[in-house]
Amino acid sequence: MSALDTGHQTGPLQRASSLAPSQGLAGRAARNTVATVVVVLAFVIAVIPLVWIILTVLQKGAALLPDASWWLNSQRGITPRIAGGGAYHAIIGTILQALATAVIAVPIGIFAAILLVEYSAGRLARVVSFTVDILSGLPSIVAALFIYAFWITTLGFSRSGFAVSLALVLLMIPVVVRSTEEMLKLVPNELREASFALGVPKWKTIVRIVLPTAFSGIVTGVLLGLARIMGETAPLLILVGYSQSINTNLFSGNMAALPLMINNDRQQALEPAVERVWAAALTLVLLVLVLNIAGRLIARFSSVKK
Amino acid sequence: MAKRIDVKDLNVYYGNFKAVEDVSMTVEPRSVTAFIGPSGCGKSTFLRTLNRMHEVIPGGRVEGSVMLDEEDLYSAKVDPVSVRRTVGMVFQRPNPFPTMSIFDNVAAGLRLNGVKNRKVVTETVEKSLRGANLWNEVKDRLDKPGAGLSGGQQQRLCIARAIAVQPEVMLMDEPCSALDPISTLAIEDLIVSLKDEFTIVIVTHNMQQAARVSDRTAFFNLAATGKPGRLIEIDDTATIFSNPVQKATEDYISGRFG
Numbered sequence A: 001m002s003a004l005d006t007g008h009q010t011g012p013l014q015r016a017s018s019l020a021p022s023q024g025l026a027g028r029a030a031r032n033t034v035a036t037v038v039v040v041l042a043f044v045i046a047v048i049p050l051v052w053i054i055l056t057v058l059q060k061g062a063a064l065l066p067d068a069s070w071w072l073n074s075q076r077g078i079t080p081r082i083a084g085g086g087a088y089h090a091i092i093g094t095i096l097q098a099l100a101t102a103v104i105a106v107p108i109g110i111f112a113a114i115l116l117v118e119y120s121a122g123r124l125a126r127v128v129s130f131t132v133d134i135l136s137g138l139p140s141i142v143a144a145l146f147i148y149a150f151w152i153t154t155l156g157f158s159r160s161g162f163a164v165s166l167a168l169v170l171l172m173i174p175v176v177v178r179s180t181e182e183m184l185k186l187v188p189n190e191l192r193e194a195s196f197a198l199g200v201p202k203w204k205t206i207v208r209i210v211l212p213t214a215f216s217g218i219v220t221g222v223l224l225g226l227a228r229i230m231g232e233t234a235p236l237l238i239l240v241g242y243s244q245s246i247n248t249n250l251f252s253g254n255m256a257a258l259p260l261m262i263n264n265d266r267q268q269a270l271e272p273a274v275e276r277v278w279a280a281a282l283t284l285v286l287l288v289l290v291l292n293i294a295g296r297l298i299a300r301f302s303s304v305k306k
Numbered sequence B: 001m002a003k004r005i006d007v008k009d010l011n012v013y014y015g016n017f018k019a020v021e022d023v024s025m026t027v028e029p030r031s032v033t034a035f036i037g038p039s040g041c042g043k044s045t046f047l048r049t050l051n052r053m054h055e056v057i058p059g060g061r062v063e064g065s066v067m068l069d070e071e072d073l074y075s076a077k078v079d080p081v082s083v084r085r086t087v088g089m090v091f092q093r094p095n096p097f098p099t100m101s102i103f104d105n106v107a108a109g110l111r112l113n114g115v116k117n118r119k120v121v122t123e124t125v126e127k128s129l130r131g132a133n134l135w136n137e138v139k140d141r142l143d144k145p146g147a148g149l150s151g152g153q154q155q156r157l158c159i160a161r162a163i164a165v166q167p168e169v170m171l172m173d174e175p176c177s178a179l180d181p182i183s184t185l186a187i188e189d190l191i192v193s194l195k196d197e198f199t200i201v202i203v204t205h206n207m208q209q210a211a212r213v214s215d216r217t218a219f220f221n222l223a224a225t226g227k228p229g230r231l232i233e234i235d236d237t238a239t240i241f242s243n244p245v246q247k248a249t250e251d252y253i254s255g256r257f258g
């Protein structure tokens, strides 16, 4: 302790002469090397599983994807013993459910973020912020159970793709709120003031100045949120049945989705089904990847003119 | 166009902190009034009460009255948004809207206030850019982003944007402090020419600038940090700079301050 104290006091004095080679120099270089090695090692350890996963999925899943029938056909009439069929029913299911989720979650999330950033003084804002905090820690299976209890048991609707979307809404809202909030905070206050000083009302300033300035960031956040919910499996298991055929009706009947297809075929120990598991997994990864890349591209070619 | 401002017994608060105390002054129409004084004495704060921008800050409030000709800006009937349409403002740092082109920046005030007529908008934009001495520099690239201009050009763009909504009064908070001497001169010339049409109030730390552009000068000071700022004296600029009544003013102007 005392060594630290005195070190602190004599610091400036030591620094004054530190250009001259001192005996601390070698020790510092050694510590620097050790730190560098540790950091690089940690990075490598973190990256290995990631690369491993991607390579495995690519290697095992790539076989079926080049075939057009994978993208155009369903699994209708296909048993675990037969190869063939496609994932179109699952892809369209995942996309439709994600779109329905976005249609509900994005406006709610953006309004909540506007409330938090632009009207932050009130009590309501504190309640909303607290709620969003809780939602962002909500396990997906709890969200699914809640929707089951509310939508199906209490209101009497049947299991459907839309029920899944409702559960996903709960998971997506916090992502949209938090990312939009960050983007709105990045909009300089000077722009709001410039708009007010032109005699523009606050709501119009938000709609016409603040949101357009933050637009690309908000879109990026929405796409990342979508990528996040597309792989959620618990709501699918609880709230909809798997269908091997194409069903584009969110409101009735069984409906496929990529995670459901993976789960379904996973339960069969037969080679054709296992192949489809990996192919569906790769398809899901690609879908998420496309959304991520789109999000980043939009951020790059942002609406802010440079 | 151009209105008289009459301030009576104005106190300005940030929450419980009284930033400016007991200011009374009159600003004549079609004149330039400069506010000078040490940092933190409340020049910006006071200036922002003249178009009700002060209350945008959480906790910001005002006691006293500000008359614009016959109308009390702080009476309950008055809408702060319409006040800001009448009393425009230019800020210390140029702040063009980054998502908009040069043209759209100048047109923003009109469009956001519901003017749709293309011809009116186009004419006003050109007139405002000419008024801000920027037309010749940008007329060939009106569709380019406003943020791509130089700092001095951006500030003139902001002035054009402010005059496009045809206010009666123009408030400027250190409009040249981020600019080089040439751009500063361009803006000073502009201020002098704008006073034909507007009542102008400008905050500046540059004494020469106050002497060059203003008809009247107000000196603000504060007794100590944490104390509210006060108006020490306001008079014709020539008088303030040659023969001020208050000793504090003379000390500040001759650099014997603090």
Ligand SMILES: Nc1ncnc2c1ncn2[C@@H]1O[C@H](COP(=O)(O)OP(=O)(O)OP(=O)(O)O)[C@@H](O)[C@H]1O
Pocket: B014, B017, B019, B037, B038, B039, B040, B041, B042, B043, B044, B045, B046, B057, B226
């Ligand atoms: N947003 C704010 N919240 C609380 N207090 C503030 C705020 N803005 C300014 N103040 C305080 O009000 C007082 C006056 O500040 P103001 O910015 O008006 O000074 P100024 O004369 O414009 O100074 P400068 O010449 O440096 O711009 C200062 O004590 C400042 O700390």
Ligand SMILES: [Mg+2]
Pocket: B043, B044, B045, B173
């Ligand atoms: Mg200031």
